[in-house]
Amino acid sequence: MNSNWKRMKLIDVIHKTETINPQKNPDSGFEYIDVSSICNKRFVIQETSTVLGKDAPSRARKLVRTGDVLFATVRPTLKRIAQVPEYLDGQVCSTGYFVLRPKEFVEGKFLFYFLFTEHFMGAMEGLQKGASYPAVNDGEVSSQTILLPPIDEQKRIVGILDEAFEDCDRVIRNTEKNLANSRKLFESYLNAIFTQKEDTWVEKKLGDAELIQIIDGDRGTNYPQKSDFYPEGYCLFLNTKNVRPDGFNFDTTMFITEEKDNLLRKGKLKRRDVILTTRGTIGNIAIYDDNVEFDHIRINSGMLVFRPNEKIIKSEYLFEILRSALMKSQIKKFTSGAAQPQLPIKTLVNFSLPVPKKLEDQSQIISNLQELYTETQRLETIYKQKLTALKELKQSILQKAFTGKLATDSLRC
DSSP, rough: OOOOOEEEEGGTTEEOOOBBGGGGSSTHHHHHOOOEETTTTTTEEEOOOOOOOGGGGEEEEEEEOOTTTEEEEEEEEGGEEEEGGGGGGTTTEEEEEEEEEOOOSHHHHHHHTTSHHHHHHHHHHHOBBBBBSOOOOOOHHHTTEEEOOHHHHHHHHHHHHHHHHHHHHHHHHHHHHHHHHHHHHHHHHHHHHHHSTTEEEEEEETTTTTOOOOOOOOSSSTOOOOOOOOOSSSSOOTTTTTTTTEEEEOOOOOOOOOHHHHOOOOOBBTOEEEEEEEEESSSSSSEEOOTOOOOOOEOOOOEEEEEEEETTOOOHHHHHHHHHHHHHHHHHHOOOOOOSSSOOHHHTOOEEEESSSSSSHHHHHHHHHHHHHHHHHHHHHHHHHHHHHHHHHHHHHHHTTTTTTOTTOOOOO
């Protein structure tokens, strides 16, 4: 860092901004920038609402000018950051924003980039208060420090960052598109299998007792309470985080004792069972195969157990068809309840289920799908690693930029 860089507080590099009360001009309209107006992927103001002064929200109080940098102090780590474009000059933003209007010796885009640094965002994360509505106040933002070079150097740095980040963002967009395409490829193949049925297939009902036994959990007086759960124990008691769209996830677990397990009448899994979530988050599925390490598992009240007759239908086949568009469309159609969505058994038993008569045909379908799914997961891992590396590279570039170590070499993504 050169000696002509100065460490300054943000309050000393920005102008004080104006506050207004639009309700004093009840018939005058203005464009209102609320806290959801900024896209925190593209970092632009993507949508505003036209409001008359008499209808102005109580938080519509801050006047903005072209080039101002807006930073949302509500949930600050979401990085809702943007510069005000010319067409919004003289409009109004929410008090949920801190407005940075640079002084003459400060380049606005330099301030904009500074707000993404680990130095600044780390401070915001440490200062935010409130569990359900975390926020920082204007004073906490304005007291943060920035290393400020002369304005010509600021402009040089901004030019380099613009070019480097444009390149990075283009690669990120392409990688995200590849990631989405890999998922669509599997879903397309999965859906094609169950919509292009062979003549040797039969149409069954999900509630066909000869085909599948459907088991719900014990919802009686012995249902576990909060005090019955332990971080370790005899029987894993599934929660909604454990059953995901494509199988189990055991990052968080809770257990009940053997004594409590013995008091419950139903809902205990056997190997090869398939689980479907039917309350709250609906349609997540998993199969209790030999890859699952826990020997004792029970479902909670928001799930059902499907126990296939494997002389007719394989568990893996049931798992695959349950995550297909054919079943998802039926689930979506018959799910009820807005506040607490649920899929009752009496509705679910009527779902149509195409099943190949021959088990070897089912086995071939399973093999093909699992092979493609494995390859899809491999590609997704590669793309996610690339996205992580690109984001880390952007942070590395920012770190160099705001410590006076930015050179033009080695900045290509």
